[in-house]
Amino acid sequence: MIDHSGQLHEVRAKNLLLATGGAGQLFAITTNPSVATGDGVAMALRAGVAVADLEFFQFHPTALYHPGIPRPLLSEALRGHGALLRNSAGERFIDEMLPRDVVSRAILAEMLQQQTDHVWLDATGLDHFAERFPTIYSDLVASGLDPMTDWLPVAPAAHHQCGGIVTDLSGATSLPGLWAAGETSCSGVHGANRLASNSLLEGMVFGPRAIESIAGGAFGPRPTGAMRSVLGFADSADSSLSIGGVALPVPELGPTGPTGKPDSAATPESLRRYIQQAMSTDAGVQRSAESLQRVWQVIGQTLAALDHMDPQVVAVAEVRNLAQIAQTLVAAALARTESRGTHARIDYPATDPAQTHRLVTGI
Numbered sequence: 001m002i003d004h005s006g007q008l009h010e011v012r013a014k015n016l017l018l019a020t021g022g023a024g025q026l027f028a029i030t031t032n033p034s035v036a037t038g039d040g041v042a043m044a045l046r047a048g049v050a051v052a053d054l055e056f057f058q059f060h061p062t063a064l065y066h067p068g069i070p071r072p073l074l075s076e077a078l079r080g081h082g083a084l085l086r087n088s089a090g091e092r093f094i095d096e097m098l099p100r101d102v103v104s105r106a107i108l109a110e111m112l113q114q115q116t117d118h119v120w121l122d123a124t125g126l127d128h129f130a131e132r133f134p135t136i137y138s139d140l141v142a143s144g145l146d147p148m149t150d151w152l153p154v155a156p157a158a159h160h161q162c163g164g165i166v167t168d169l170s171g172a173t174s175l176p177g178l179w180a181a182g183e184t185s186c187s188g189v190h191g192a193n194r195l196a197s198n199s200l201l202e203g204m205v206f207g208p209r210a211i212e213s214i215a216g217g218a219f220g221p222r223p224t225g226a227m228r229s230v231l232g233f234a235d236s237a238d239s240s241l242s243i244g245g246v247a248l249p250v251p252e253l254g255p256t257g258p259t260g261k262p263d264s265a266a267t268p269e270s271l272r273r274y275i276q277q278a279m280s281t282d283a284g285v286q287r288s289a290e291s292l293q294r295v296w297q298v299i300g301q302t303l304a305a306l307d308h309m310d311p312q313v314v315a316v317a318e319v320r321n322l323a324q325i326a327q328t329l330v331a332a333a334l335a336r337t338e339s340r341g342t343h344a345r346i347d348y349p350a351t352d353p354a355q356t357h358r359l360v361t362g363i
């Protein structure tokens with residue numbers, strides 16, 4: 001543990017519950033706060049604890065296009081009440097009520113085709129906006145927008161990490177004494193594509209379950225929930241409903257670039273922006289083998305540059321965590337030669353029934 005003065009302390013405990021949230025900061029454009037650097041998942045990866053489903057990262061299609069991060073959300077409720085998506089020519093281009101991944105890809109396609117960095121959400125037809133959507137309204141007013149008269153600039157933003165540290169239905173990980181709950185975990189709730197609003201419920205259910213299990217003296221995982229992908233599911237009442245696990249090899253990172261040397265002028269902040277930009281461009285809403293190979297190179301350069309920095313500095317530790325998660329995410333995205341849920345490969349657009357399994361590291 002690093003305290004506020006930068007001192008490192010060792011704290012020993014029989015049980016440890018990780019509840020460190022997701023890793024939206026992997027991407028340049030995100031709805032997640034600056035602390036969402038996936039610290040728990042990165043620690044689990046380093047400890048050889050089972051981690052799965054990192055290739056499934058949900059993008060929210062309609063985050064307000066805005067210079068600041070995190071990006072404010074313009075929720076589905078607006079589209080549910082009749083707000084329309086329009087391209088730069090003012091034309092509708094997608095059924096606004098399709099799932100998040102489908103709408104995100106349609107927006108990205110429109111942005112690429114029209115060489116823009118956003119599309120428009122037209123909520124001018126909605127009545128009583130300020131009363132029905134007070135939080136969104138105040139975000140818009142703070143950005144100088146009036147939803148009664150202005151079309152609202154929107155673009156997809158990284159929103160939710162569907163995978164994480166594999167747990168059973170009590171939050172136990174593959175390492176006895178280590179527990180995980182919430183967005184850092186892969187409990188089995190989200191699969192390849194989280195349903196909106198399941199995350200807060202997940203935290204409310206599995207946080208208390210982990211604490212009750214610890215209090216009850218449990219130690220080590222059982223073959224329930226996503227942990228069946230690690231321990232097998234021979235004891236399941238209906239094994240046809242269980243998703244098997246396949247070991248994900250994470251290859252070594254190659255040389256760090258044409259010169260083989262990291263950039264000596266790099267800072268933790270510049271490295272963070274470097275990897276975020278690469279992840280957004282090449283491993284975000286859609287990916288291909290070619291784009292993922294480009295990110296692989298960036299991850300190698302980032303980790304090499306970090307080797308020259310003080311690992312106890314929080315900013316350095318956070319970028320290292322992001323880079324290590326990116327390494328596993330990209331390895332999984334390369335290995336999953338299909339499109340499924342939030343994972344969209346433009347070179348493999350179809351879903352392959354033979355890949356109905358979790359890719360798991362640490363087994």
Ligand SMILES: Cc1cc2nc3c(=O)[nH]c(=O)nc-3n(C[C@H](O)[C@H](O)[C@H](O)COP(=O)(O)OP(=O)(O)OC[C@H]3O[C@@H](n4cnc5c(N)ncnc54)[C@H](O)[C@@H]3O)c2cc1C
Nearest residue numbers: 019020021022031032035039182183184197198199200201
């Ligand atoms: C804008 C937005 C809107 C959302 N709306 C909904 C919704 O309507 N319904 C829904 O179900 N979900 C929603 N979600 C998703 C949901 O909020 C998250 O999945 C959920 O909050 C995750 O909870 P958590 O406790 O796992 O992590 P978090 O709430 O992210 O909390 C993690 C905590 O761990 C701390 N932490 C991280 N690393 C360290 C470290 N190394 N040391 C010490 N502390 C650390 C962080 O500071 C933070 O306090 C939304 C998310 C966003 C960003």
